[in-house]
Structure formats: structure tokens, C-alpha cells
Amino acid sequence: MLQATSLTEGWTLRHPDGPLPAAVPGCVHTDLLAAGLIPDPFLGRNEAEVAWVGRRGWTYERVLDAGSGQEQTDLVFDGLDTVAEILLDGRPLGRTRNMHRTHRFDVTGLSGRLTVRFASAYAEAEAVRGRVGERPGAYAEPYQYVRKMACSFGWDWGPALVTAGIWRPVRLEHWSTARLARVRPLVTVEDGTGVVELRVDVERTRVEAPLAVEATIDGVTARAALDGTRGAVRLRVPEAELWWPRGYGGQPLYNVELTLLHGDAALDVWRRRIGFRSVALDTSADAHGTGFTLVVNGERLFARGVNWIPDDVFPSRITRARYRERLAQAAAAGVDLVRVWGGGIYESEDFYDACDELGLLVWQDFPFACAAYPEEQPLRGEVEAEARENVVRLMPHPSLVLWNGNNENLWGFRDWAWEGRLAGESWGEGYYLGLLPRVVAELDPTRPYTAGSPWSGSWDHHPNDPAHGTHHSWEVWNREDWAAYRASVPRFVAEFGWQAPPAYATLRRALPGERLAADSPGMLHHQKADDGNGKLARGLERHFVPPHAGDFDRWHYLTQVNQARAVAAGIEHWRSHWPVCAGTVLWQLNDCWPVTSWAAIDGDGREKPLYHELCRLYADRLLALRDASLAVVNQAAERWSGRVLLRRMSVAGPELGRAELPFTAERRTVAVLDVPRELRPAGPEEFLVADADGLRATRFPAPDRDIPYVVPEYRVALAPGGITVTARTLVRDLLLQADRLDAAARADRGLVTLLPGESVTIGVRGWKTPDAHAARTALYCLEPPR
Template identity: 35%
Template sequence: MAAFTSQELSTGWMFRRTDSEEAWLPVAKVPTVVHLDLMDNNKIPDTSHGMNEHEAIWVGESSWSYKCTFPTPSTTQQSGARIALVFEGLDTFATVKLNSIVILSSDNMFISHHVDITAHISSNLQATNILQINFDSALVRGREIMKEHPEHAFNHRQGGVERLGVRKAQYHWGWDWGPKYMTAGPWRPVRLETYCSRVDDLSIEYNLAKDFVSCGGVISVRVDGFGRQQVCLILRDAREQLVFQTDNEVSANGLVQAPFSFQDPELWYPHGYGSQSLYTLACELIAGGNVVQTLTKKIGFRTVELIQEPDPFGKSFYFRINRIDMFAGGSCWIPADNFIPRIPPEKYRAWIELMVESNQIMTRIWGGGIYEEDAFYAACDELGILVWQDFLFACGSYPTFPPFLSSVEAEARCNIQRLRSHPSLIMFAGGNENYYIQEICKLTYDFEGDKDPQSWLKSSFPSRYIYEYLLPKVMSEEAPSLIYHPDSPWGDGKRILDPTVGDIHQWEVWHGIMRPHQSYGKIGGRFNSEFGMEACPHLSTINKFISDPKERYPQSLTMDFHNKAAQHERRLVSYVTENFRIQNLSLEHWTHLTQLTQSEAMSYAYRSWRRQWGSPSARQCGGALMWQLNDCWPAISWAIVDHFLVRKPAFYTIKRALAPISIAVMRTQPDWTEGHTSLVETCEYDVWIASSRKSGFEGAVVELRFISIRTGEDALPLQRYDVDVRPNGTTFVCEGVEIGNPPSPEAFVIHAKLIIDGQVVSRDVDWPQPFKYLDLGREAGLRVRISGCRQKIEISAVKPTKGLTFNERPGLHFSDNGFDVVPGEEYSVDVKGLEKDELLEWAFLGGNGSRSTGRELKARL
């Protein structure tokens, strides 16, 4: 009997517009999308550069065809041999022809297809088979779908309205952080398979004993083939030691369900809480006495709970992994490129390494993108990042006509089956901000009174059927151990900004009424799954997407073009001018001030909400996932790491705030943005310690200094506290301590330092707000010295210095950046990638609140 073989059809492809007589153009490789091939053939310019997005609009209005040839496999002459084409992803409306015969029609880019072509392939081994895929314009087809369904009100926010009827990545229609590129093409691999029998699916369901001393469950296998077949199931631990093995006959319907159990499982944990132990599950398919296929998966064993229980604040919302409560500090994830096929696995891993570096433990894959590549989830498994996966519905009231629902169900099953074995994946949500549309458009929604799914289909909000009936039904059948949440945000059918239940997207800062970012601590919810502040990337990135020196200024057309957020000019400038003095409008000055604004906003958010982690009986806030970690192109956006993986200062701010043990100091601040600003003569300050450690610390020391901004001398006596740090929670050092609040120039910073076993574990600095009122003086007495073969920077200052930021570029980064420096403290920063003759440049807030700069005048080794 023939062994299973799989050959990727990655080369030898050509493409052209479908309805044209143009010459076929070469395709570098498949997977691909048409924009990549047009750029390769110099038909459109680099789409991320300047304003070249306009040069590619026509691409999305056109239909495109791809074709290749392949020989007939020799196994066709073996009795019972079958041949199949596997399409892991076709974007989006695709008609596939083999030797001029239609073998597949697809209208969903998220579904993979296995097509038996045995009857259609040439039996002549000398013949060449022609495979052609025609892709209709998703824009055109989307418009047609709307006309075909006038019964549905296509309510939406963001992107083109026709996207709602098309199962394609919604961000392809453009979003408030990315351009509009209507892609088409074989965006995931195309493979040619030959076999007599093959493993169609391999999955595992398990239970851990309460004391974690044993693990047991069922391994399920689905086999496509005929005749007498067996499967040998093998489980090995991280050291490749055999844990379990069993041989099973395949039933007549092609199914195997094999019970298993073993002792002393090694659990999988998020990083910082334990090891990321991964087992290897192997399935050997045996037919005719021979192993014809071996399929392996990496799996992990852990328990997952979403704790939603009544408490003093309403109803809790936090995650418990292996019986450990975890504050889910992290960020939201969007697709890392406009054109997914050009993201290599190593870049996915680099992104996840950045999350680990910044002490994040969770990412939320946003519902307007894609079910991510296997390399993404594999990196999360290996590095210990929890994954919250949205189903792919975003900011819309989606239609529910029968073919659409069938496609959605197939999509859900396909992707749950593909992803369910990853230990990092703990939850699916129904989508992103779809109940926003229900509220904004006042669509019918009676959560408590109407529990009949069929009636929902007849309402003005029929997509409730998808989120509250169809998707949870598929989840219960395909992955019953995973958590399901109807949408993000969502809380038991209550209004979307209800702070007592569920998760919320807190956009009253930046969007909405544009609250001061200092108010984050007062407006959070039980789990804050979106919030953010925009900032420019470093100058190295700006210079990449703007080549014309005349356009390199803050208000240029090209700068605005690379910021897709509505009203970004007034919003960003409002937050900058509310907090900082603008001495000039140089690009360098503006870039630094926007980065400081973002950094300050994230500092207030993460410190305030991690403070509310509290204690086991009072978890007021269960997590914070800022918007957003990454960019899909070089842009001015909410990302804390830009498209070229260059970290913004806010990245480091989050790293400090989410450290395993982190001290925070914060004084009450007057709201000077409401008008009638006046001097507040006294204020109060709080000091607390947030810990994710499973054990506490006795005899820790907290030192508080009150340092004059003008002189750098202590304005008040040192305060010292002996503290026992509680495990996995918040330890309050002092609360509501009243102090005077002198005006500039007598203002002071409060510096808090946590010392454990004689080592400085964490520091924090609280400044009077806003910075624009402060007299920071002309000189901070800042001293920056490079040592250790240009791998270490030593820093000190005579006066408090705000936001010391080293300029970064691809390949050059630091262990800390964008931090405050106070006199009497020594700071040491590791640097990677500083070249021999490269000048180190930095900036800080000085010169009466303006941007002061420094530069290493001579390279030192």
C-alpha cells in the first residue's frame, strides 16, 4: 500500500488579471497575494512607502488568476491510490480548475479545502496537469451580496460596509491604523497529496486530577482510507521519554477513540509562573503492515478557568491557570503585515519574544484580522503567552442568510480543529465590538427576556444568533474544554461600558469624551481588553516611509497619511498640549513628546489597574490588554512596537509596570482640563506594591524621597517603611497621605524604591501634573557614559529628569528606555546593537519643559 506523501506546490506559478490578454507574469512563490507579485514585477510601487497606497487601489477592483503545472504522480497506477489537492487558504472568492474542470468554488478565506482529484488528473504519467485559480474581486462581490440581501441593515463602523457579507479579513478594507489593500491569491500553502490512507484529524481531550498527580482522557483520530488499518498512538514528554503508547484498530467509520492515563504530568504554565512543558503526541497510521503516515503535534497539559463570581465590585472576570489566579497583563494583536505571506516564522517568534521581554502574559488576537499562522501559536506555546482568540467579526451587524451561516459554521469548525491542541490558546470570543453596533444603532436586544435563537434571526440584530448560539454550539462540540465569551466587550448582556461585569474597551481616553489619561484608574472595568494612546515611531522608522525631506515635519501630508485614525490631529495634539509645552514643531521634538504622552498614559493605566488586582477575595480588575502591540505597516498609531519591531518608550513603561514585583507611587491630580484651573494647595499620595509571585516576601523596605525639581535636593525628610509583600496581589504601603502641593518652581517629585534582601527590585517616580506648568530648568546635570565595549550605559543626574529616551532603530535596543532619572540614584542600561562608530543619541524633557537632547560626541570602545 502506498505511503502518504505531501508535496507543496510553491514554485512554477504565474498570474495575471483574469479578464485580460496580458502576458502571464512570474510568481516568486506560493503562498502569496497579488500585491506582492505586482510589486515583484514592478507593476506597483512599494505600498508602505510614502502615499503609494493610492497607486494600488485599482488592484482590489480587479479579478486575478493564478496557474501552475505539475506532473501526474506515479502512485496513480497503484490500486486504491488517491490523489488530492489541499488548499490551506484561498483569498477569497475562488474558482479552482484542474485541466479545465471546476473542482472547487470557495467564498471564505479562513477555510481549508481537501479536494480528491483522482478522477480529474491525467492518467498519463508523461502528461502535465494544469491548475488554475480564478479570484473574483472581493469588493465587487461584497457589493453584489448587499444588493442580494436588502432585508438586512448592514450597520458597521470602520472599513467598507460591503465587508460584512464577505468572509475575508476585515482589516483589508482599511481600519483606523492600517491602509486599504484588497488582496487576492493563494495566501496559504497549496499541497499535492497521494495516499491510500491518511490521518484526517488528531486531537486530545484530557482532565487533570485535582492534585495534579495524574492526567487522563481520550485521544481521537479520524482516518480517511479503506481496508484494515491501525493507529499507534505515542505520547512523549519534553525529554522525549515515553509516557504512553497504545495500538488501536480503526473502526469502519474511520474513527479511533483511545483512552489514556499517566502519572505525574508536567504542567504548562505562562512564563513567570512555571515551565512551558510540551509533550509530543504522535500518531502512526499502519496499513498493510506498514507505517504509511506519521503525524505529530506538540501539546501541553494545564487547567483553565475564567472566574466570574459575585464580589464586592459586581461580578469578577479573571483567569485561573493550574489553580493560580493570574493578572492578565498584555496587549492586543493585529495582523503583523498587510500581506500575511511575507511574514516568516522567525518574525512571529520575535514578536512573541517582545511580549515576554516586556513581562506580558496574554495577547488578544483581534476579530478583524485572521486566525493566525501556526508559527504564532507555536511561539506562544514555547514561550508561555496566553492567547485570547476572537472569532473574525468586527464592528458590525453581520447578516445571517443561510449560506452565510453555513460558511461561518464551517469556518469555526475548521479553525477550532486546527488550533485546539495549543496549550497557549485558552479562550475564543465571538468577535470585536459587535455589541457596540447594537447599542449605537439601537438594534433589538433583550438578553434576559428573549432566549429563543430563532427569534433572534428575525430581529434587527440577527448576528446575535452567531455569537450566542452558533459559535458556542460549535465550541461545545469541537473544544468543550476551552472558554467561550460572546464578544469583546461583553458582560452578561449589560451595556458595553458597565464597569461591574465582563470585559470593557475603555476608549473614553483618546476616543469618546477624551478624558485625561490620568483618570484611567477611575474608569476601568473588571477586565480592560482595549485602551490606548497614539505615538509616533522613532525617527528611523519615519525616515523609512518618508523619503522626501520636505515632508518630514509633524503636519505634513505624508505624516497624516500614515495615521489612519479619525481626527487624529486634534486628539493627539490635545493630549500633548494638555500635558507638555511645545517649544517648536520640529519632527524630533514632536516625536519625543508624543512618545512621552503614550508612555505616561500606559503608566497610569497599568499601574492603576494592576493595583486593583487586590486579593483573592477582591479581584477588582483581572487584566489589562492595551491596544495595540504591533503595526501592519509603518505608521503613527497606538502600537508600542512599530512595524520594524522597534520599541517605543511605552513598551518599556509596560515592562516596568508588569514586572513580577513592581512598586508604584501616585498622588491625586487636579483635572486642569475642565477649565477654571487653580492651584491645589494639598494633595494625597498612595504607595503600593503589585506582585505576581506565588510566595511573599518578609522584611522588604520601601524608601520614599521628595526631591525638588528645581534644585535636586530633598524637599522633605526621607520616609522609610518596613513591609511584608503579599503573594500574587497588592500590598498597600500607605494610602491617602496628605502633603502640600507647592507650585512651580518649588514642586517636587516623589521617588519610591523597593528593596528586598538588600537589592533594589523596583523604582517609580511620581511627578506633579501637568508637566507644562513645571520649571524644569535648562540643565538637569544628566551624565550618560558608555562602557563595557559599548554594551552598557551608565546614567546619573543632578536634578530630576523626565523621560530619558535613547533613539532606537532596527537592531539597536535597550534593556530600559524612556525612564525617569533622579539624583542620588545610579542607573545602568544594557544596550544591544550599537555599532563601533555609531553615535548614541538621546532626548529628555528639559529646558522649561521643552525637549533637550544629548549625543555621544566621540565613539568610545
């Protein structure tokens, strides 16, 4: 039987001051941090102080004894970041140049000093660029010339911290006769029966040995002989329970085990969990253009999605528990789809396991983003090898429903002046429209593939045409007011978003001792977007009287309100146009460090007001007020019937009119009600409120700067597990910033609007010494200009 010996202990990192203890999995930065030799690059402007780390080579070492009683021993690295030479007692075992794949070396009977010598990823990228020629990209860093996590080189939300190291586990594998080299589970559902076909490839030491495989799932067992190095075994599970995305059904997972046999002797075992479900992508043409609708188990979905970036600049620090926490936050917000963005990595099994369990659909980008990628060697062979390996590695996960060729590269070729600069040179089209769809079709035909995001389906339409396929909506953030989200109905909005700073306690930790201001040195360093603060300021000016210079607290609150408002404007509008629009994927769920960004959860894991707004926007049932109508959005499995209370209100307090309207929204549909003309607000001093079954929508017809708000008055009292706020006047967008009370404190809700006489109880956990007066100092709401 194959035996594995972990090699995660006993490593050292060479350093001029002497060898340092090295953590494996890990990277150079984390080892230097642990030794106190570099400052924390997340704090202040320390990022610049450690830039030298990515510019030099590094060497890891340990003693290796590969002796065993078996016929072969392999040294297996699950991940080397990125350009490395592996030596044993100075003799080369091999070289690597790809962070996204495993590497295996025959070390049978060998022992001695194992050395892993990393070259700078910059040096490799620059050498490849010199060989294949210059290619355009969104950033000056040379990330498209090396198969490494692109955002290591920095992004418009991330620092430039170019890593090196043994970033995933390493082990020895001892085996005889044969081992399982690859197992591909093709999982389908046929007339209510779950079917899994396990296609097997083996590596042998003895060609003549007769081999077989035996597989078991849910009490069903099947056996098949291998023909040379390949074979297949098919299992049928009658009345298999279907795996569903969250909100549509349960997530039953089945343990499947396959054993490689020589006679009655077990040589190797493969174990995974699978789920039975069907998945399709409907891209058929219709009266509105070309659709893009995910279909799971025959059910057409409006995808409530978020984009996912690596949760840490140093991915080896992301534990199984941290993946689970972050993804559970997504599920709790109503998210049912997570897009693994193409400037990051193929995530660890822990990520996909959590998605399987939580019912989160996974849209997986291949790692290409925002650049023209050369298709010459040495890159082409590495791209194919990594694609083949990772398609097979991730196939067992029922949560994985879509392969995507790249992020924004097809769009970039058409709109970002690449075509002229390339002058006929390769730029990645051959990957996205040739190599990658061929690999997916060959290895994983049970899942759909799309060439890119955005992508209209063919060159017959502009790649980012909102009427065809997927659309990225960035003109709004970059140049327009967020009200412009309501001007169009894309078929599927795969990226859109609005910036805001992180939570106050996150800023205080990241910028110790700094007097916070929107343009203070640390704040500017932790704002990576091009003209990010300018766009934040212009976004505020369109809606609010700007806060006084130096009033950081008000600026911080208003930018977070504006972020939540912007995203709400888009999602309410697009959800109300289902099924023409079939999904929204917010940019972005998470951050990899403390930064002003588009994230709903900041780099310290704290929820912004946007996160709590997502809980409302992505709930099964949603009310969305438009100028003259109310959309009753029902994504639940049952019909929603009832009566909605519409009230025309004065901001000064009085109710000016009301009506109760009956409604019925069938399952997975949207009903639209006309707002009676006499209830439509007549000016900026009026607004409309809709209430039904505990849900509320409001519609203010003017920007806040033009609304004659009264001075808000409210009472604050302690309540079990939190506080209760009772309004005497209109209190719009009330927010408790619980982390101002205690860095560990979290509120259970975000922005809430109270009418006169209404109360809300805000739960607070992690608050060590509850005090009503202190709570009042952490409460913010909209006020008349001072």
C-alpha cells in the same frame, strides 16, 4: 502511507505584460512588487496608487500531474484568499469564498493546467450585500460580507490593501484505503495524571477495511479499533509535568503521535506537541459585579496582556522567525497573554508554537469585528465550516486558553445606533450566542468560551459595563485625559491605549525625502485614526506646553512620552486593584505597516518608549504611587518583604523629607501603604519618589506644563556597550533615541528619571561608531518652556 507533494513551485500570475513568476504562498501585491510593477505601498502615499489591485480579478496557473500509485489523490489548499474558481484544463474543480479555511478537491489520475481564478473580494462582498441587504459597520468598506481578513479593507491603524492569492501552502495528498480526516486531542489533568483523549475521524476509499489507531506519548502507547469512520484512543501520563504561563512555571511540551493502521500497515500519521494544564474562566458574581478571571492549573491570574493584529498587511510574508521575534519581544516585556484580535486571521501554526514555547497565553477571537454580520447564506455555512476547522486545528496548543466570539459587535448593537438601522435583520447575535458556543462545546469542551469583547455576560447589563465581564476603555483616548483611567476599576480591561508615532528611523524610511511635520502629507497619510492628530494634540496640551510649530523632533518625543505615561496611568491603577481587576490587555502590541498608532512596537519592529515602560509595568513586582498611598504589587510566587524609601523632593534639587516604611506583600497580592502626610507634595514644585529593591515609582502632582523645571544638566560618557548619563539636576523622562544614531541601533531601555547625582547606563546594540557627542544629540528629556 499517505504521501504529500508540495505544489509551491512553478506558479505564474497572469498579467497584461505577460505571465509573471508567482510566489506561493503569497499574494498578488507581493508578486507585483517583486516584478517591479507597483510601488511599495508602505512608502509615502503609494497606498492610493495601488488601490486598483484589489478591484480586479487575478489568475494563477501551473502544470499539475496528479498521477500516483495510490487509490486517491487530493489537491489541498491550506488557504485561498478569498473568492476563487479552481479549474483543471478548463474543467471546474470547485469554488471557494473563505480565506479562513482549507479546501480539498479529488484530482485522482488527472493532469493538465491547473488554474486558480480569483475574483475581486470587493465584487463578492458587494454581491452578497446586494443579496442579504445592508448592514452597519464601523467603516464604509464592505468587509462583513466576505469571510476574509477584515483589516485588508483598512482600519484606524492599517491601509486598505485588498489582497488575493494562494496565501498558505498547497499540496497533493496521495493515499489508499483511508486517511486521517480529523484528530481532536482533548487534554486534561486528573489527580496529577495527564490525560489525552484523541478522537479520530477518517475518510475511506474502502468501506470494508478494518482500521485501528495507535497512539504514543512519553513512552505510553494505546491502541483502539475504529467503528466505521470514527474512534478514540485514550492515553494517561502519570505525574505529567504541567504547562504554565510564563512567570508561573515551566512550559514542558510532549510529542504525541497517532498512526492510522490497516492491519500492520500504516496508512497515515498525525503528530503534534501538547501540554498538560487545566484552564477555567471564573465569571461568578461578587460584591463588585461580575468577575472575569482566568484560572490556569488552579492558579488565579492577573493577565498582563497585549492585543495582536496581523504583523503584516500581507500575512504570507510573516515567517516563523518573525513570529518568534515579535512574540519574544512580548515575553521580554512581561506579557503573559496575547489576544488574537477579531479583525485579523486565525494565525499560522508558527504563531501558536512560539506561544507554547514562550509561555504566552492565547485569547483567540473568531474573525468578526466592529460590524453587523449577516447570518444568511452563503455566509452562515462558511462561518460554521471555518469555526469547526480552526477549533480542531488549534486544539493541541496549550497556550490557547480562551475562545471569544467577536470584537465589539455586541457593544456596537447596543451603542452605535445599529438596532434601529437593522430593523430586525440578522447581525451576528446568532453566531456569538448560538452557533459558536455550540461548536466550541461540541469540539473543544476543555476551553472556556465568551461571547464577545466587551461583554458583560448577558443582556441584563450593558455590554461594556466596567463592573461586569470585559471592558473596552476608549472614552479616555477619544474624549478625556488619560488621568481618567484612575476613575474606575473594571473587572477586566480587554482594550485601552494611547497613540504615538513610530520611531524616527521608521518614519525616515517610510517617508523618504519628506520634511517631517506632525501634519506633513506623508504623516497625515500614515495616521488612519479619526481625528488622530487632533486627539494627540489635545492630549499633549493637557500636560505640556506645546512645542513650537515646526519643532517636529520635540513633538515626536513628547507624543511618545505621553503614550507611555497614559498607559502607565491605567496599568498601575488597575494592577493595584487586583483581584477586583483581573487583567489588562493593551491595545496594541504590534503594527502591520509604518503608522502612527497605539502600538508598543512599530511597523519596522522598533520598540517605542511604551514598550520599555511595559517592561516595568508588567514585571512581577511593581511600585505604584497614588495621591496618598503606595501600592506594592507582587505577582511573583514568593512573598515580597522589605523597606521602601519615600522621599519628598523639590524639582530644583533638594530633598525635603524622607521616611523608610516596612512592607510585606504576600505572593500574588497587593499591599497598600499610607504615605505619611508630611511627605505628600505641597505644590507643583515638589514630587514624591519611592524606591525598593531596585524598583522606583514617582508621583508628580501637577501637569508638566505647571511644573517649574530647572534646565536639565547631565554628563554623557561612553561605556562598554553603550553610554552612561550622570545627572547634575533633576532629569525627567530621559530618552535615548538610538535609531537617530544608526537606523540599526537599539537602546535597551526607554524613559528614565534621574535625581541629582544619579547615573544610568544605557546599552546600545547595532551602533557602528560609538561617539559621546553624537549620543548627546539623540538624548531627549523634559525641559522648561523655551
